[in-house]
Amino acid sequence: MKKKTQSDAFMMGGNPKKRKLAPNPANSSADPAEPYPDHLGPTADACRAVRDDLMSLHGFPKEFLKYRRTNDRSQPSDATNEEEETVLDGLICTLLSQNTTDSNSRRAFASLKSVFPTWKDVLAAEAKEVEDAIRCGGLAATKALRIRGLLRGILERKGEMCLEYLRRLPVHEVKAELSQFKGIGPKTVACVLMFQLRRDDFPVDTHVFRIAKSIGWIPSGADREKAYHHLNKRIPDDLKFDLNCLLVTHGKLCQSCAAKGRDRKTRAPHESCPLTRYCCHSE
Incomplete structure (x- = not known):
């Protein structure tokens, strides 16, 4: 029987000097769209x-x-005659809902809109004033900082405090846009997609x-x-x-x-x- 040479091994796809190691599953990155491919549910x-x-x-x-x-x-849907809320309103309302109850977050949002009629007013106000307006929703200092940072970022990027342009973007671009802002995580983005943008x-x-x-x-x-x-x-x-x-x-x-x-x-x-x-x- 002919003995395999280094040249033969190379022609078969092997490395004559170094044995090819099997990939380590721990080092491979799973497809984020299918993180559990062996978990077949739910149907x-x-x-x-x-x-x-x-x-x-x-x-x-x-x-x-x-x-x-x-x-x-x-x-x-025609289930309500209420005026459709803006994307920015929905985003900030969702941000306020983090780590608190629905009733508290609704009260915080209503209080914020009552004290500051426009988002420009929120950005122009002192941080302490914004904190006081949303204190009933919990984590007032953190949320006030994030809201003001969000508004400032939108104004710098778009020249106005408006996110209605997101309605025209595909889902992956909406996610990329909103994920730029601190405190806006995957759940908050998904809520905006489902509720304000009517996406699946x-x-x-x-x-x-x-x-x-x-x-x-x-x-x-x-x-x-x-x-x-x-x-x-x-x-x-x-x-x-x-x-x-x-x-x-x-x-x-x-x-x-x-x-x-x-x-x-x-x-x-x-x-x-x-x-x-x-x-x-x-x-």
Whole structure:
């Protein structure tokens, strides 16, 4: 039998001087759009079943009605006569909702708009004045700093405090634009995409993240960012809005799905939770 030479090894694709090592999975970067390729759930049927079960239990949450679209997905819903809020209003309202309750964030936004009729007024004011206006929403100093930094950045880049141009951009460009600003993370961007821009996106807040784990839609060791990419890849676009709103609402109201340690006196009893039959592991 002919003995292989270094030349033969080279012709077969090998390195005659150095053995080729197998790639180390820990050093390879997974596709961010498919962070859990071996985790096959949720299926479209599972998404639809959960949506239908939660809709039967809660109905569609009234707080989200003004953002809900009709069957013509290019048009906003006629469910409300309220004037459509601006992209900038929605972004700052979402920023104020970080690490606080919905009621507190709404109060903070209403107070901010009452004290400062325009965003130019916010930027012209003293930082302490802005903090005082939003203090009821918690983390006033941090949020005031971020809001003023956001407004200053928009003004410097665009010459005016307006984000309506984002409505004309594709999703990846919207993400790139908003991610430039400190304090504007993936969840905040996703909320603006879904609510203000009417795009097919699926934000992952604490309620969605917790429930998605409990019903096996994401691996038990998943993190929020990878969960966002996985769920957006798996959930059909036409189900994203309703399903997201219903999961958020259910996470707030259901005793068995609520965060541990929260006040559960007014929450629905465990027996009424339709998601218990989907649960595959405990938290």
